[in-house]
Amino acid sequence: MEKLGVTAPARSVPQLARFLTRHLHWLAAQPPAADFAGETESLVAELRSTIDPDPTSLHTLIRQCVVEDCAGTISASPKNTGTSGSRSIECSAGHSWEMHEWLTLRQLMERQRKGVSA
Incomplete structure:
Protein backbone atom coordinates (compact mmCIF):
# COMPACT_ATOMS: atom_id res chain seq x y z
CA MET A 1 0.00 0.00 0.00
CA GLU A 2 2.92 2.29 0.72
CA LYS A 3 4.20 2.07 -2.89
CA LEU A 4 0.77 3.07 -4.15
CA GLY A 5 0.42 5.85 -1.63
CA VAL A 6 -3.02 4.67 -0.51
CA THR A 7 -4.48 3.28 2.66
CA ALA A 8 -5.55 -0.34 2.90
CA PRO A 9 -9.20 -0.93 2.05
CA ALA A 10 -11.69 -2.20 4.60
CA ARG A 11 -11.86 -6.00 4.79
CA SER A 12 -15.14 -6.39 2.98
CA VAL A 13 -15.78 -7.91 -0.42
CA LEU A 47 -12.74 -26.14 -7.55
CA ARG A 48 -14.18 -26.81 -11.02
CA SER A 49 -13.13 -30.46 -10.86
CA THR A 50 -14.86 -30.72 -7.49
CA ILE A 51 -18.06 -29.10 -8.75
CA ASP A 52 -18.10 -30.69 -12.22
CA PRO A 53 -15.79 -33.71 -12.35
CA ASP A 54 -14.50 -34.97 -15.66
CA PRO A 55 -17.01 -37.63 -16.73
CA THR A 56 -14.18 -39.95 -17.80
CA SER A 57 -12.88 -40.03 -14.24
CA LEU A 58 -16.20 -41.14 -12.75
CA HIS A 59 -17.21 -44.74 -12.28
CA THR A 60 -19.69 -45.54 -15.02
CA LEU A 61 -23.14 -46.54 -13.83
CA ILE A 62 -24.42 -49.63 -15.64
CA ARG A 63 -28.07 -50.66 -15.41
CA GLN A 64 -30.52 -52.84 -17.30
CA CYS A 65 -32.29 -50.90 -20.06
CA VAL A 66 -35.62 -49.36 -19.02
CA VAL A 67 -37.29 -50.16 -22.35
CA GLU A 68 -39.70 -53.07 -21.91
CA ASP A 69 -38.32 -56.44 -23.10
CA CYS A 70 -34.89 -54.97 -23.88
CA ALA A 71 -31.96 -57.11 -22.76
CA GLY A 72 -29.49 -54.26 -23.25
CA THR A 73 -27.65 -52.36 -20.56
CA ILE A 74 -27.48 -48.60 -20.06
CA SER A 75 -24.04 -47.19 -19.56
CA ALA A 76 -24.68 -43.84 -17.93
CA SER A 77 -21.57 -42.27 -19.33
CA PRO A 78 -22.75 -39.44 -21.63
CA LYS A 79 -21.41 -39.45 -25.19
CA ASN A 80 -21.26 -36.62 -27.70
CA THR A 81 -23.53 -37.30 -30.64
CA GLY A 82 -23.28 -35.89 -34.12
CA THR A 83 -21.67 -32.61 -35.08
CA SER A 84 -23.97 -30.54 -32.88
CA GLY A 85 -22.08 -31.61 -29.75
CA SER A 86 -25.29 -32.71 -28.04
CA ARG A 87 -24.91 -35.45 -25.46
CA SER A 88 -26.82 -38.70 -25.09
CA ILE A 89 -26.94 -41.83 -22.95
CA GLU A 90 -27.32 -45.11 -24.82
CA CYS A 91 -28.12 -48.72 -24.08
CA SER A 92 -26.12 -51.54 -25.64
CA ALA A 93 -29.12 -52.49 -27.83
CA GLY A 94 -29.27 -49.03 -29.40
CA HIS A 95 -31.85 -47.11 -27.36
CA SER A 96 -30.75 -43.53 -26.78
CA TRP A 97 -31.80 -40.65 -24.54
CA GLU A 98 -30.85 -37.04 -25.32
CA MET A 99 -29.91 -34.64 -22.54
CA HIS A 100 -33.43 -33.20 -22.26
CA GLU A 101 -34.70 -36.74 -21.51
CA TRP A 102 -32.24 -37.56 -18.73
CA LEU A 103 -34.54 -36.63 -15.85
CA THR A 104 -37.23 -38.94 -17.24
CA LEU A 105 -34.64 -41.67 -17.74
CA ARG A 106 -33.47 -41.22 -14.16
CA GLN A 107 -37.04 -41.63 -12.89
CA LEU A 108 -37.50 -44.79 -14.97
CA MET A 109 -34.22 -46.21 -13.67
CA GLU A 110 -35.26 -45.43 -10.10
CA ARG A 111 -38.62 -47.18 -10.60
CA GLN A 112 -36.82 -50.17 -12.08
CA ARG A 113 -34.42 -50.26 -9.13
CA LYS A 114 -37.36 -50.29 -6.70
CA GLY A 115 -39.08 -53.02 -8.71
CA VAL A 116 -42.02 -50.87 -9.82
CA SER A 117 -43.26 -51.47 -13.37
CA ALA A 118 -43.39 -48.42 -15.62
Whole structure:
Protein backbone atom coordinates (compact mmCIF):
# COMPACT_ATOMS: atom_id res chain seq x y z
CA MET A 1 0.00 0.00 0.00
CA GLU A 2 2.92 2.29 0.72
CA LYS A 3 4.20 2.07 -2.89
CA LEU A 4 0.77 3.07 -4.15
CA GLY A 5 0.42 5.85 -1.63
CA VAL A 6 -3.02 4.67 -0.51
CA THR A 7 -4.48 3.28 2.66
CA ALA A 8 -5.55 -0.34 2.90
CA PRO A 9 -9.20 -0.93 2.05
CA ALA A 10 -11.69 -2.20 4.60
CA ARG A 11 -11.86 -6.00 4.79
CA SER A 12 -15.14 -6.39 2.98
CA VAL A 13 -15.78 -7.91 -0.42
CA PRO A 14 -17.08 -4.67 -2.00
CA GLN A 15 -14.16 -2.57 -0.67
CA LEU A 16 -11.53 -5.14 -1.68
CA ALA A 17 -13.10 -5.56 -5.12
CA ARG A 18 -13.04 -1.78 -5.69
CA PHE A 19 -9.40 -1.63 -4.58
CA LEU A 20 -8.41 -4.46 -6.93
CA THR A 21 -10.30 -2.89 -9.83
CA ARG A 22 -8.76 0.57 -9.31
CA HIS A 23 -5.20 -0.76 -9.00
CA LEU A 24 -5.32 -3.77 -11.34
CA HIS A 25 -2.70 -2.48 -13.81
CA TRP A 26 -0.23 -1.68 -11.03
CA LEU A 27 -0.84 -5.02 -9.28
CA ALA A 28 -0.46 -7.00 -12.51
CA ALA A 29 2.92 -5.36 -13.17
CA GLN A 30 4.39 -6.56 -9.87
CA PRO A 31 6.87 -9.50 -9.96
CA PRO A 32 4.72 -11.86 -7.80
CA ALA A 33 1.67 -11.32 -10.05
CA ALA A 34 2.53 -14.29 -12.32
CA ASP A 35 2.88 -16.63 -9.31
CA PHE A 36 -0.40 -15.36 -7.88
CA ALA A 37 -2.15 -15.87 -11.22
CA GLY A 38 -0.78 -19.42 -11.45
CA GLU A 39 -1.92 -20.24 -7.92
CA THR A 40 -5.35 -18.76 -8.61
CA GLU A 41 -5.66 -20.74 -11.84
CA SER A 42 -4.77 -23.96 -9.99
CA LEU A 43 -7.34 -23.21 -7.31
CA VAL A 44 -10.04 -22.50 -9.91
CA ALA A 45 -9.22 -25.78 -11.73
CA GLU A 46 -9.41 -27.72 -8.46
CA LEU A 47 -12.74 -26.14 -7.55
CA ARG A 48 -14.18 -26.81 -11.02
CA SER A 49 -13.13 -30.46 -10.86
CA THR A 50 -14.86 -30.72 -7.49
CA ILE A 51 -18.06 -29.10 -8.75
CA ASP A 52 -18.10 -30.69 -12.22
CA PRO A 53 -15.79 -33.71 -12.35
CA ASP A 54 -14.50 -34.97 -15.66
CA PRO A 55 -17.01 -37.63 -16.73
CA THR A 56 -14.18 -39.95 -17.80
CA SER A 57 -12.88 -40.03 -14.24
CA LEU A 58 -16.20 -41.14 -12.75
CA HIS A 59 -17.21 -44.74 -12.28
CA THR A 60 -19.69 -45.54 -15.02
CA LEU A 61 -23.14 -46.54 -13.83
CA ILE A 62 -24.42 -49.63 -15.64
CA ARG A 63 -28.07 -50.66 -15.41
CA GLN A 64 -30.52 -52.84 -17.30
CA CYS A 65 -32.29 -50.90 -20.06
CA VAL A 66 -35.62 -49.36 -19.02
CA VAL A 67 -37.29 -50.16 -22.35
CA GLU A 68 -39.70 -53.07 -21.91
CA ASP A 69 -38.32 -56.44 -23.10
CA CYS A 70 -34.89 -54.97 -23.88
CA ALA A 71 -31.96 -57.11 -22.76
CA GLY A 72 -29.49 -54.26 -23.25
CA THR A 73 -27.65 -52.36 -20.56
CA ILE A 74 -27.48 -48.60 -20.06
CA SER A 75 -24.04 -47.19 -19.56
CA ALA A 76 -24.68 -43.84 -17.93
CA SER A 77 -21.57 -42.27 -19.33
CA PRO A 78 -22.75 -39.44 -21.63
CA LYS A 79 -21.41 -39.45 -25.19
CA ASN A 80 -21.26 -36.62 -27.70
CA THR A 81 -23.53 -37.30 -30.64
CA GLY A 82 -23.28 -35.89 -34.12
CA THR A 83 -21.67 -32.61 -35.08
CA SER A 84 -23.97 -30.54 -32.88
CA GLY A 85 -22.08 -31.61 -29.75
CA SER A 86 -25.29 -32.71 -28.04
CA ARG A 87 -24.91 -35.45 -25.46
CA SER A 88 -26.82 -38.70 -25.09
CA ILE A 89 -26.94 -41.83 -22.95
CA GLU A 90 -27.32 -45.11 -24.82
CA CYS A 91 -28.12 -48.72 -24.08
CA SER A 92 -26.12 -51.54 -25.64
CA ALA A 93 -29.12 -52.49 -27.83
CA GLY A 94 -29.27 -49.03 -29.40
CA HIS A 95 -31.85 -47.11 -27.36
CA SER A 96 -30.75 -43.53 -26.78
CA TRP A 97 -31.80 -40.65 -24.54
CA GLU A 98 -30.85 -37.04 -25.32
CA MET A 99 -29.91 -34.64 -22.54
CA HIS A 100 -33.43 -33.20 -22.26
CA GLU A 101 -34.70 -36.74 -21.51
CA TRP A 102 -32.24 -37.56 -18.73
CA LEU A 103 -34.54 -36.63 -15.85
CA THR A 104 -37.23 -38.94 -17.24
CA LEU A 105 -34.64 -41.67 -17.74
CA ARG A 106 -33.47 -41.22 -14.16
CA GLN A 107 -37.04 -41.63 -12.89
CA LEU A 108 -37.50 -44.79 -14.97
CA MET A 109 -34.22 -46.21 -13.67
CA GLU A 110 -35.26 -45.43 -10.10
CA ARG A 111 -38.62 -47.18 -10.60
CA GLN A 112 -36.82 -50.17 -12.08
CA ARG A 113 -34.42 -50.26 -9.13
CA LYS A 114 -37.36 -50.29 -6.70
CA GLY A 115 -39.08 -53.02 -8.71
CA VAL A 116 -42.02 -50.87 -9.82
CA SER A 117 -43.26 -51.47 -13.37
CA ALA A 118 -43.39 -48.42 -15.62
